[in-house]
Amino acid sequence: MNKPGMLIVISGPSGTGKGTIAKILAEDSDFELSVSRTTRAPRPGEIDGKHYYFTTVGEFEKLIEENGFFEYALYNGNYYGTPVENVEQKLLSGKNVILEIEVKGALKIKDVYKNDYISIFIIPPSKEEMEKRLRERGSDSEEDIKKRLEISSAEIEMAHNYEYLVVNDTVENAVSDIKKIVAVEGLKTKRNDNAILKFKGEVK
Amino acid sequence: MNKPGMLIVISGPSGTGKGTIAKILAEDSDFELSVSRTTRAPRPGEIDGKHYYFTTVGEFEKLIEENGFFEYALYNGNYYGTPVENVEQKLLSGKNVILEIEVKGALKIKDVYKNDYISIFIIPPSKEEMEKRLRERGSDSEEDIKKRLEISSAEIEMAHNYEYLVVNDTVENAVSDIKKIVAVEGLKTKRNDNAILKFKGEVK
Numbered sequence: 001m002n003k004p005g006m007l008i009v010i011s012g013p014s015g016t017g018k019g020t021i022a023k024i025l026a027e028d029s030d031f032e033l034s035v036s037r038t039t040r041a042p043r044p045g046e047i048d049g050k051h052y053y054f055t056t057v058g059e060f061e062k063l064i065e066e067n068g069f070f071e072y073a074l075y076n077g078n079y080y081g082t083p084v085e086n087v088e089q090k091l092l093s094g095k096n097v098i099l100e101i102e103v104k105g106a107l108k109i110k111d112v113y114k115n116d117y118i119s120i121f122i123i124p125p126s127k128e129e130m131e132k133r134l135r136e137r138g139s140d141s142e143e144d145i146k147k148r149l150e151i152s153s154a155e156i157e158m159a160h161n162y163e164y165l166v167v168n169d170t171v172e173n174a175v176s177d178i179k180k181i182v183a184v185e186g187l188k189t190k191r192n193d194n195a196i197l198k199f200k201g202e203v204k
Numbered sequence: 205m206n207k208p209g210m211l212i213v214i215s216g217p218s219g220t221g222k223g224t225i226a227k228i229l230a231e232d233s234d235f236e237l238s239v240s241r242t243t244r245a246p247r248p249g250e251i252d253g254k255h256y257y258f259t260t261v262g263e264f265e266k267l268i269e270e271n272g273f274f275e276y277a278l279y280n281g282n283y284y285g286t287p288v289e290n291v292e293q294k295l296l297s298g299k300n301v302i303l304e305i306e307v308k309g310a311l312k313i314k315d316v317y318k319n320d321y322i323s324i325f326i327i328p329p330s331k332e333e334m335e336k337r338l339r340e341r342g343s344d345s346e347e348d349i350k351k352r353l354e355i356s357s358a359e360i361e362m363a364h365n366y367e368y369l370v371v372n373d374t375v376e377n378a379v380s381d382i383k384k385i386v387a388v389e390g391l392k393t394k395r396n397d398n399a400i401l402k403f404k405g406e407v408k
Contacts, residue, residue: 121393123403153404165393165400177391184388187381189325189369196369199327200357 003194005030005095006185007087007113008178009162011106012122013155014148015134017168021122022100024175030182032095034087037063040078043139053083071101071108080105096182103158110161118185120178121162125169127152207398209234209299210389211291211317212382213366215310216326217359218352219338221372225326226304228379234386236299238291241267244282257287275305275312286313300386307362314365322389324382325366329373331356 008031012018026033037053039060048054055063060079064072072081082101090097099109106119124130130152134145159165164181168174185191197203212235216222230237241257243264252258259267264283267273276285286303294301303313313321328334334356338349363369368385372378389395401407 123399126403127405156400156403159393159400162393164388164391165396166391167399180384181388181391184368184385187368187370187385189363189366192369195327195371196360196363199330199360201331 003094003186003191005091005093005097006182007091007109007117008096008098008182009106009109009117009119010098010100010122010178011103011120011158011162012168013124013130013152014140015130015137015152016122016124017133017171017174018100018122020171021168021174021178022098024171025098025178028179030096032090032097034082034097034099036101037069037081037083038078040076040080055079070099070112071105073102073104075102075104082109103155103161107161118164118181119162120164120166120181121159122166122168122174123156123159125167207298207390207395209295209297209301210386211295211313211321212300212302212386213310213313213321213323214302214304214326214382215307215324215362215366216372217328217334217356218344219334219341219356220326220328221337221375221378222304222326224375225372225378225382226302228375229302229382232383234300236294236301238286238301238303241273241285241287242282244280244284259283274303274316275309277306277309307359307365311365322368322385323366324368324370324385325363326370326372326378327360327363329371 010018010022022033025031035049035053037055037060039055039057042048042052042054046052057079060081063069063081063083068083068085069081070084070087072079080102082099082105087097101109109117110119124133127149131145131149134140134148140148166174166177194203214222214226226237229235239253239257241259241264243259243261246252246256246258250256261283264285267285267287268276272288273285274288274291276283286305286309291301310323314323328337331353335349335353338344338352344352370378370381398407
């Protein structure tokens with residue numbers, strides 16, 4: 001039997017580059033990205049089923065009623081939700097499943113999964129860098145950027161709800177840090193009953 | 205100010221190679237091995253302050269009264285203790301301090317330090333490999349080896365008191381695993397208040 005995969009929750013303010021980081025992680029065959037469902041309009045280049053499942057408000061609310069989400073939240077007037085579908089199956093098959101979600105959603109995952117998942121908060125190295133990235137992305141209005149920067153100090157405080165803090169100075173470093181975190185979490189005694197049984201000769 | 209170092213407690217049954225692993229780790233300038241204090245006489249070649257601090261019974265008992273030990277034990281008529289002195293200072297200077305101690309001692313560290321240290325249990329890959337290593341070491345009698353192997357299954361169960369389990373298949377892998385654990389523990393949010401303050405512009 002495969003060793004089960006780990007559930008990895010990644011959050012961070014907008015402009016941290018967490019989307020890029022999650023995408024690069026998912027290129028590794030040990031990782032799979034959980035695709036969120038949203039009612040917000042697709043941005044240019046975003047593909048349904050890859051970046052998000054784009055959904056009407058009606059469809060979304062039907063799924064809420066059917067307990068189809070680990071968590072969902074209303075953010076900036078749009079629904080965002082993490083669908084239950086497939087995640088458990090993927091974990092059992094040995095894949096590490098990445099949930100890239102908002103802070104409120106992550107807190108709900110904490111309620112359900114207790115300490116049996118890995119929580120990582122990603123921050124940009126500085127507010128100046130965050131502003132630069134938001135502008136480079138070019139998808140937010142000037143007003144949006146100002147608002148995001150204003151609330152960023154409060155958002156950063158949410159890091160205290162996450163076990164790990166990764167500073168995204170470069171994407172390569174951040175991806176490497178996250179891979180190390182997952183490798184080391186795999187060395188936790190609670191995940192290695194098998195090594196103990198093997199030593200005792202009780203399993204091959 | 206330096207980021208404080210981390211306290212690393214390493215245990216494991218005899219014949220796991222934990223002594224070798226600790227010695228190799230201590231060659232890295234980020235790590236320092238805690239030197240125990242004992243009342244037993246120095247063996248030929250043993251240097252005071254390097255292998256042990258050699259002490260009279262009177263001095264040792266005075267230190268006990270002054271709470272000068274993390275933990276101590278009487279073994280074969282001699283005291284052995286892990287001195288508090290220097291450890292705290294070394295931690296504050298940014299060094300990671302390695303305590304290579306017995307399980308009983310490690311449990312006492314747990315009482316004092318709660319979760320503010322890293323606990324690692326090292327096991328050999330199999331009982332056969334453990335037997336081979338004990339014989340190669342050549343310092344144990346045949347009776348000792350048999351006894352150690354007999355109690356090894358019970359000793360291995362003590363792993364559940366440690367957060368991490370490292371299988372010493374090769375010394376290089378085990379040392380590399382421990383360095384990764386320490387690096388990743390350094391990414392814990394609780395150890396990175398400074399990165400959060402820096403983002404908010406409250407420190408440089």
